[in-house]
Amino acid sequence: MLPKFPSKAFLAPMSGVSNPALRLLCRELGAGLVVTEFTNIHAVVAREADIHNFIEFSEKERPLAIQLFGSDLEALQRAIKIVEPYFDIIDYNMGCPADHITQQMACSALLQHPDLTREIFKIMRAATKKPVTVKIRAGVTKPDKWQAIAKIAEEEGLDMITFHPRTVKEGYSGTSNWALIKELKQMVSIPVVGNGDIRTPEDAKRMLDETGCDYVMIGREAMSNPFLFTQINQYLEKGKYGGMSSKKKIETFFKYVEYAKQYPTIKVYNIRMQAMNFSKGCPGGKELRGKLLKLKETVEIERVMKEFYDGL
Ligand SMILES: Cc1cc2nc3c(=O)[nH]c(=O)nc-3n(C[C@H](O)[C@H](O)[C@H](O)COP(=O)(O)O)c2cc1C
Numbered sequence: 076m077l078p079k080f081p082s083k084a085f086l087a088p089m090s091g092v093s094n095p096a097l098r099l100l101c102r103e104l105g106a107g108l109v110v111t112e113f114t115n116i117h118a119v120v121a122r123e124a125d126i127h128n129f130i131e132f133s134e135k136e137r138p139l140a141i142q143l144f145g146s147d148l149e150a151l152q153r154a155i156k157i158v159e160p161y162f163d164i165i166d167y168n169m170g171c172p173a174d175h176i177t178q179q180m181a182c183s184a185l186l187q188h189p190d191l192t193r194e195i196f197k198i199m200r201a202a203t204k205k206p207v208t209v210k211i212r213a214g215v216t217k218p219d220k221w222q223a224i225a226k227i228a229e230e231e232g233l234d235m236i237t238f239h240p241r242t243v244k245e246g247y248s249g250t251s252n253w254a255l256i257k258e259l260k261q262m263v264s265i266p267v268v269g270n271g272d273i274r275t276p277e278d279a280k281r282m283l284d285e286t287g288c289d290y291v292m293i294g295r296e297a298m299s300n301p302f303l304f305t306q307i308n309q310y311l312e313k314g315k316y317g318g319m320s321s322k323k324k325i326e327t328f329f330k331y332v333e334y335a336k337q338y339p340t341i342k343v344y345n346i347r348m349q350a351m352n353f354s355k356g357c358p359g360g361k362e363l364r365g366k367l368l369k370l371k372e373t374v375e376i377e378r379v380m381k382e383f384y385d386g387l
Pocket of ligand 1: 087088113292294
């Protein structure tokens with residue numbers, strides 16, 4: 076059974092971005108679910124003995140999903156057994172469009188292979204009693220087999236489907252075709268998470284209203300504006316939401332650094348990236364970002380951000 080989600084707005088899995096520091100920040104700011112970056116099943120198996128160092132997370136993130144990828148059935152089964160004690164949901168990636176991944180018959184490549192997908196879902200369902208979910212795109216070159224894949228997910232007992240209705244070929248170009256989310260919601264009886272192009276609380280509400288999806292998932296906008304979760308929750312509850320001051324944005328950066336320091340896998344470039352992201356929209360942000368680009372140590376980044384904060 077799915078856990079009770081404290082909000083309808085979820086943080087998307089984002090490789091290189093949705094690390095335990097950003098996830099915790101988003102949870103604290105109101106995200107209903109956070110998901111790890113996609114994780115290779117072979118790496119999980121290889122790192123079994125030190126899985127806690129390989130996959131970093133904290134209890135405070137719950138409800139927390141791990142996202143796995145890879146289509147080797149034996150490794151998948153083993154990987155699920157290894158990670159299931161630690162996570163509330165096991166999610167499966169069928170959306171990543173990167174060539175070096177799809178060449179391994181993983182992620183979005185599977186959208187062309189309903190039979191193999193069924194085997195994968197069977198293995199996943201049998202391997203754990205924890206909820207199993209899947210995240211899909213609309214197709215490879217055109218939106219075609221996603222309906223079959225979604226039906227298979229439902230038939231094999233998966234608990235939820237997240238849909239980013241762009242094709243692999245589209246990458247992030249064009250717009251997320253929300254009409255397909257509506258079609259999916261009408262087709263299956265398991266919960267549907269709509270995803271793609273939500274930038275404001277109004278967008279989130281519009282996706283919920285127009286498609287009937289149960290939850291929404293936010294990726295790119297949450298990288299620079301994790302307050303969006305608070306704002307969406309306020310907007311869905313009261314029909315209005317508060318703004319975010321520049322000072323508050325930079326304070327969020329310092330919180331991110333505080334959390335990031337607890338995790339060896341979070342590197343200086345993550346901290347620099349978030350300094351740049353969180354300063355978006357602040358007066359003088361552009362000049363600040365020019366300075367940040369040259370910095371190579373966390374302490375330097377913190378110093379420059381403190382000076383910026385004091386000048387706001
Ligand atoms: C930097 C980056 C990394 C991503 N990594 C993953 C990933 O690991 N797993 C996944 O399912 N989707 C991944 N995605 C896709 C997002 O989860 C999401 O589906 C996509 O960004 C569309 O949502 P948005 O318009 O709110 O950004 C990634 C997206 C970005 C921008």
